[in-house]
Amino acid sequence: MITPQENFDLQSYNSFGLRVHARFFCAAQSLAQLKSALDFAKQNALPLLVIGGGSNLLLREDFPGLVLQIALRGIETVAEDEGSVTVKAASGENWHQFVCHCLQHEYFGLENLALIPGNVGAAPIQNIGAYGVEVKDFIDEVTVLDIATGDVQVMSAAQCEFAYRDSIFKGRLRAHKIVLSVSFTLHRKTQVNCSYQGLAQALPNNGANASPQEVFAAVCKVRREKLPDPVQLGNAGSFFKNPIISRQVYTDLQAKWPEIPGFEIPQAPQSIKVPAAWLIDQAGWKGKGRGGAQVYEQQALVIVNRHEASPQDIEALANAIIDSVWQRYQVRLEPEVQWVPAFESTQ
Ligand SMILES: Cc1cc2nc3c(=O)[nH]c(=O)nc-3n(C[C@H](O)[C@H](O)[C@H](O)COP(=O)(O)OP(=O)(O)OC[C@H]3O[C@@H](n4cnc5c(N)ncnc54)[C@H](O)[C@@H]3O)c2cc1C
Numbered sequence: 436m437i438t439p440q441e442n443f444d445l446q447s448y449n450s451f452g453l454r455v456h457a458r459f460f461c462a463a464q465s466l467a468q469l470k471s472a473l474d475f476a477k478q479n480a481l482p483l484l485v486i487g488g489g490s491n492l493l494l495r496e497d498f499p500g501l502v503l504q505i506a507l508r509g510i511e512t513v514a515e516d517e518g519s520v521t522v523k524a525a526s527g528e529n530w531h532q533f534v535c536h537c538l539q540h541e542y543f544g545l546e547n548l549a550l551i552p553g554n555v556g557a558a559p560i561q562n563i564g565a566y567g568v569e570v571k572d573f574i575d576e577v578t579v580l581d582i583a584t585g586d587v588q589v590m591s592a593a594q595c596e597f598a599y600r601d602s603i604f605k606g607r608l609r610a611h612k613i614v615l616s617v618s619f620t621l622h623r624k625t626q627v628n629c630s631y632q633g634l635a636q637a638l639p640n641n642g643a644n645a646s647p648q649e650v651f652a653a654v655c656k657v658r659r660e661k662l663p664d665p666v667q668l669g670n671a672g673s674f675f676k677n678p679i680i681s682r683q684v685y686t687d688l689q690a691k692w693p694e695i696p697g698f699e700i701p702q703a704p705q706s707i708k709v710p711a712a713w714l715i716d717q718a719g720w721k722g723k724g725r726g727g728a729q730v731y732e733q734q735a736l737v738i739v740n741r742h743e744a745s746p747q748d749i750e751a752l753a754n755a756i757i758d759s760v761w762q763r764y765q766v767r768l769e770p771e772v773q774w775v776p777a778f779e780s781t782q
Pocket of ligand 1: 450484486487488490491492505526551552553554556557558560561562563564612613662663664665673773
């Protein structure tokens with residue numbers, strides 16, 4: 436039995452540090468507590484918002500229902516052979532601590548994803564990625580609770596339909612499943628990925644012969660230099676996804692803007708990924724703002740809560756950026772951050 440708290444301040448539960456309230460809030464530390472919280476929401480006909488660390492959320496207004504934080508803990512090694520190991524982590528484990536745990540046990544692969552804020556349970560939701568690696572490359576299975584039936588189900592990686600910052604949990608199954616745990620298959624032998632230029636440059640000899648520990652340290656160093664720490668300056672990391680456009684549209688843009696960067700997508704040869712940071716920066720947004728919200732001076736992809744921003748300040752700034760990038764390039768930016776209530780395109 437769990438008793439949710441009423442009129443709960445969510446300021447320290449969202450990394451933007453926005454002053455919004457939940458009508459009810461509780462943190463579930465066991466499956467029984469989680470089910471009890473779901474019963475409470477059902478009996479009181481309350482809308483439900485499931486959260487982890489709140490580091491990928493834009494809470495646009497007070498939430499009129501139950502905010503349920505998943506706080507299930509536990510990490511276990513479930514299978515191991517000479518070359519690989521399967522590790523299962525509960526969704527309430529802190530992501531970076533989990534990466535550290537794996538490295539300490541010499542389970543390799545997740546080093547590039549070090550220091551991403553938030554919890555394990557959210558990692559499959561948007562298929563977190565950084566420095567040339569996506570978490571989908573290591574996810575074996577995701578165990579979920581079906582909100583409607585209360586059944587526990589195991590979904591294979593293929594069933595999760597992972598894509599760039601996307602999965603079935605952001606699409607068809609949005610608000611239908613709660614992630615309980617995630618199983619990862621990792622390397623037992625040293626194997627590093629230094630394919631990302633910015634990472635290779637931060638390592639001796641461009642990453643040749645780098646150890647996983649060195650990759651981990653380099654990732655942490657680069658991230659600390661480039662990204663604002665949400666504890667000091669509220670933010671939710673990259674605010675927008677990098678738009679994926681057709682090769683033809685990219686060629687047309689190149690004719691007008693010869694310096695526009697673009698990256699090949701091996702799985703989609705007719706598409707090109709354009710860095711949203713470049714589009715926003717070139718459109719003159721660095722350091723500009725609306726109310727207390729500002730585009731971070733060192734990284735145009737990040738919106739920061741500079742001076743006690745309201746959710747409306749952040750929304751107004753995000754919409755102004757979307758409009759201006761559209762006017763200039765006819766490229767549509769989409770938020771990576773999850774808006775609550777959901778983002779609706781005005782174009
Ligand atoms: C400084 C900074 C840097 C960042 N860098 C990166 C980066 O490099 N790469 C990257 O991919 N992301 C990055 N992010 C975004 C964020 O850290 C990730 O998206 C992270 O996975 C969010 O975890 P969370 O627990 O905070 O999720 P939350 O923000 O609490 O939730 C995010 C979404 O997942 C849903 N959700 C959360 N837990 C569950 C669950 N157990 N079951 C079902 N649904 C759930 C929520 O409803 C919401 O829709 C960054 C954020 C910050 C602040």
